[in-house]
Amino acid sequence: MIGAGHAGLAASRFLTDRSIDHVVLERGDVANSWRTERWDSLRLLTPNWQSRLPGLAYDGPDPDGYMSSSEVVAFIDRFARVSNAPVRTRTSVTSVRPADGGYEVITSTGAIRCRCLVLASGACNVASVPAVAAGVPPSIVQVTPFDYRNPANLPDGGVLVVGGSATGVQLAAEIQQSGRPVTLSVGEHVRLPRTYRGRDVLWWMDASGVWNQRYDEIDDLTRARRLPSPQLVGTAERSTLDLNALAGLGVTLVGRLAAIRDGRALFSGGLRNVFSLADLKMERLLATFDAWARASGREADVGAVERFAPTQVPASSPLQLDLTRRGIRSVVWATGFHPDYRWLDVPVLDEKGGLRHDGGVVDDAPGLYALGLPVLRRRKSTFIHGIEDDARDVIDHLVSHLDSPGASRSTA
Amino acid sequence: MATMAVNNGVNVQALLDAREALKGAPEAAKFAWRATCKWQNGTHSESKVKGFFGLGQEQQHKTETSFSADHPEIFASEDKGVTPVEYMLVGLASCLTAGVAAVAQNRGIQLRSVESNVEGSMDIRGILGIDSEVRNGYDDIKVTFKIDADASKQEIEAIVAQSQKRSAVYDVITNPVNVTVEVL
Numbered sequence: 001m002i003g004a005g006h007a008g009l010a011a012s013r014f015l016t017d018r019s020i021d022h023v024v025l026e027r028g029d030v031a032n033s034w035r036t037e038r039w040d041s042l043r044l045l046t047p048n049w050q051s052r053l054p055g056l057a058y059d060g061p062d063p064d065g066y067m068s069s070s071e072v073v074a075f076i077d078r079f080a081r082v083s084n085a086p087v088r089t090r091t092s093v094t095s096v097r098p099a100d101g102g103y104e105v106i107t108s109t110g111a112i113r114c115r116c117l118v119l120a121s122g123a124c125n126v127a128s129v130p131a132v133a134a135g136v137p138p139s140i141v142q143v144t145p146f147d148y149r150n151p152a153n154l155p156d157g158g159v160l161v162v163g164g165s166a167t168g169v170q171l172a173a174e175i176q177q178s179g180r181p182v183t184l185s186v187g188e189h190v191r192l193p194r195t196y197r198g199r200d201v202l203w204w205m206d207a208s209g210v211w212n213q214r215y216d217e218i219d220d221l222t223r224a225r226r227l228p229s230p231q232l233v234g235t236a237e238r239s240t241l242d243l244n245a246l247a248g249l250g251v252t253l254v255g256r257l258a259a260i261r262d263g264r265a266l267f268s269g270g271l272r273n274v275f276s277l278a279d280l281k282m283e284r285l286l287a288t289f290d291a292w293a294r295a296s297g298r299e300a301d302v303g304a305v306e307r308f309a310p311t312q313v314p315a316s317s318p319l320q321l322d323l324t325r326r327g328i329r330s331v332v333w334a335t336g337f338h339p340d341y342r343w344l345d346v347p348v349l350d351e352k353g354g355l356r357h358d359g360g361v362v363d364d365a366p367g368l369y370a371l372g373l374p375v376l377r378r379r380k381s382t383f384i385h386g387i388e389d390d391a392r393d394v395i396d397h398l399v400s401h402l403d404s405p406g407a408s409r410s411t412a
Numbered sequence: 413m414a415t416m417a418v419n420n421g422v423n424v425q426a427l428l429d430a431r432e433a434l435k436g437a438p439e440a441a442k443f444a445w446r447a448t449c450k451w452q453n454g455t456h457s458e459s460k461v462k463g464f465f466g467l468g469q470e471q472q473h474k475t476e477t478s479f480s481a482d483h484p485e486i487f488a489s490e491d492k493g494v495t496p497v498e499y500m501l502v503g504l505a506s507c508l509t510a511g512v513a514a515v516a517q518n519r520g521i522q523l524r525s526v527e528s529n530v531e532g533s534m535d536i537r538g539i540l541g542i543d544s545e546v547r548n549g550y551d552d553i554k555v556t557f558k559i560d561a562d563a564s565k566q567e568i569e570a571i572v573a574q575s576q577k578r579s580a581v582y583d584v585i586t587n588p589v590n591v592t593v594e595v596l
Contacts, residue, residue, distance in 0.1 A: 276573045
């Protein structure tokens with residue numbers, strides 16, 4: 001198992017349950033990326049009551065709250081302890097290659113031979129920064145969510161935040177509120193209210209079964225796997241952080257960043273349509289929830305049907321911005337993340353560097369598995385509570401592989 | 413998904429097959445579209461479109477099409493054709509309309525009529541060089557669709573939104589593109 005985050009530890013738990021000898025390799029400490037790669041204010045998008053791992057449910061005082069990074073670390077740490085996971089910390093994997101019907105894993109503390117290997121090293125190892133970043137004038141500070149901790153990290157003055165995912169809207173809001181005027185560049189995005197009909201919107205995702213939709217039932221799986229995270233934030237007020245809320249805070253909304261020429265950022269004129277797409281998709285999702293509530297007899301458990309105002313198109317939205325002249329002192333690239341597979345010397349990546357897999361069973365590499373990637377086996381795959389079903393399925397497959405005659409060639 | 417009953421005259425299956433085939437053949441997906449243009453007199457020109465490149469080889473339209481472009485008489489021209497900026501509106505409306513038909517077919521929605529008006533507003537102080545702050549081209553373009561179909565208003569709005577998302581002309585108007593103009 002590579003990675004002692006919630007995914008690797010959940011899979012480890014299932015292996016332990018079946019008495020299968022294994023080890024969990026971790027470059028740092030358990031839940032490493034939650035310890036070292038999160039900004040200060042970050043909280044989970046899912047409410048506490050949804051935070052559960054195999055055999056461990058949230059039992060704290062605030063089921064409707066949202067965990068901070070340190071609370072997530074404590075929760076995952078506790079899970080590692082109660083499941084007695086065989087974690088080898090401070091062990092970085094430098095290379096994985098096929099060997100004798102299994103794999104040879106080279107680590108900072110020595111080589112390991114294994115028959116099966118599960119990649120649970122995360123979906124967000126590297127910040128994806130678009131090529132246009134090369135055109136940002138050198139006087140302007142550029143940060144990714146990995147560098148960013150809080151607004152005080154940024155110079156005073158204007159900030160261009162690029163990206164309208166959960167990360168982009170959360171950072172835009174707190175930076176704007178720190179007194180640094182924010183211009184937020186948004187392309188296609190996922191709009192959601194924090195609560196709907198009196199319930200957390202993620203309660204609806206869970207209860208209505210949307211989150212349980214399987215990867216092999218989804219029409220356009222490639223698109224589903226590339227979807228940005230929804231515009232949500234976990235706060236005590238359970239407030240909605242959509243683009244209307246940001247505009248209300250004074251954030252200037254502009255279209256997708258298309259190019260930077262001679263220090264001038266050029267934005268798409270298609271802002272109106274990305275608003276329409278997001279509004280229509282949200283309305284369709286809410287209609288799905290309503291239909292489920294009616295059909296399942298849950299009307300009494302929820303409030304009245306709500307509809308939300310369309311995303312307000314700004315009266316004038318700049319199509320270009322002379323960065324230095326208009327006082328932009330920093331750019332925050334909230335343009336997504338991707339996994340780091342540079343250490344994986346097995347030919348299993350597609351032309352874009354993504355892992356070729358079928359529900360976590362890596363293509364053309366018997367015994368190689370993945371967990372914790374977007375919509376790996378279900379829409380909920382990357383959420384903490386989503387790992388249990390995925391890990392169980394993947395470990396089932398792994399066990400049948402170990403039992404299959406083809407795998408018996410292995411000497412390990 | 414398409415059903416047998418719905419027929420907007422779009423062969424969605426062929427488009428979906430092409431999408432699958434080109435996933436594994438990015439070279440074949442590289443197209444080049446062309447036009448030739450010949451000055452006539454004054455602001456009048458004649459353009460012709462016949463050949464293009466795609467699927468790895470030269471291709472031809474069934475027939476060659478000619479386009480006359482000129483300026484109206486109020487610009488002291490002879491008005492032997494529509495203005496080039498009007499051709500842009502034609503390009504945008506026809507591209508979005510083709511998209512509406514294809515998306516509706518793919519979603520199993522029967523169209524009865526699809527009509528649109530396109531209007532681009534322009535301050536001609538830009539092209540006349542009166543005010544350097546005023547851009548040459550359109551400062552705003554508005555397309556208004558009137559669609560009669562077996563679908564809810566929301567479904568129709570979703571089709572129109574999707575057609576913008578997949579429109580080449582919408583993209584090239586709303587986003588910058590590198591343009592090289594050279595002299596032989």
